[in-house]
Amino acid sequence: MASLRNTERQTDDETLVETPDLEEFIGYNLKRAYVIVQADFRRALGEDGFAPRVFSALSLVVQYPNVTQSGLARMLGIERSGLVAIVDELERRGLLKRTHVPGDRRVQALVPTDKGAKAYAEARAAVRAHEDALFADLSGDEKATLIGLLAKIRAHEG
């Protein structure tokens, strides 16, 4: 038997009583928690609602109008190629427009439509309601602490 850790202890009948190793790992807990949150996000936004990544993209386009696709991909931490389908969906739904900028005809600046800004405001309210309900058993302090600790992990981004 390998080294004993604080979560394992020998009982007098030689049975090993354990908290499973996995529960010690931050990565495992992060994954399991995220599965719950994203499932509830999808349920809350409904069949025709935004997927998390589409909501995130729309959020940034509304808050940073004229962002380029490359810039948006960088902000989201995904590849440019992966962003195309997301922007396609938002454009197809009439929530943003690809526009050419004078001076560099390569770039496509993304501009939210009025419909897009309105849809985002509604979706944001729905997401806030979903998080308020799902995390009702966490205090405001706990939620702030959690976000702060996740931000410390996110400091390793890039």
Added chain:
Amino acid sequence: MASLRNTERQTDDETLVETPDLEEFIGYNLKRAYVIVQADFRRALGEDGFAPRVFSALSLVVQYPNVTQSGLARMLGIERSGLVAIVDELERRGLLKRTHVPGDRRVQALVPTDKGAKAYAEARAAVRAHEDALFADLSGDEKATLIGLLAKIRAHEG
């Protein structure tokens, strides 16, 4: 403009200075943090190392020998069908065996091999080293707090 929240404020030159909405959402921060952790996990375990879900499955098989596939799937929170490829890989690598149990010939109890137990002990050490390094800027208290808060979210499992 929709309602102002505490992260948005009007400045005297009419510019909206913001912490982007996304940063307020626990779900978004969870996702971004998990992406970092799982990427570092894979980097740390290397080309021929275990993927996170394979490591998790092996961990449970070692700690709960004779667990059935259905039981393991339930513990991992995935479907039985999704477990087949994971168990196939672990069996192919000689780390566990599917064994029939007397009394119910439907079930396949999963038993770690000696090689599997040893491989798990080594992988567990590698994962601990990866987390220790990646989370070196978090105190022990912070790590415990984080796991506790994630556990509160995980209380919504099932």
Added chain:
DNA sequence: TATTGTTATACTCTATAACTATA
């Protein structure tokens, strides 16, 4: 009828590489 393990299948998310049009 219900359950275990399995297969077939599809869908989402993501990445890599290569292409085009510009710069």
Added chain:
DNA sequence: TATAGTTATAGAGTATAACAATA
């Protein structure tokens, strides 16, 4: 040469539905 957007493609990871064997 380098960059922005795009396309083609592939690989994880996961789910649903149906099947055979067994209970």
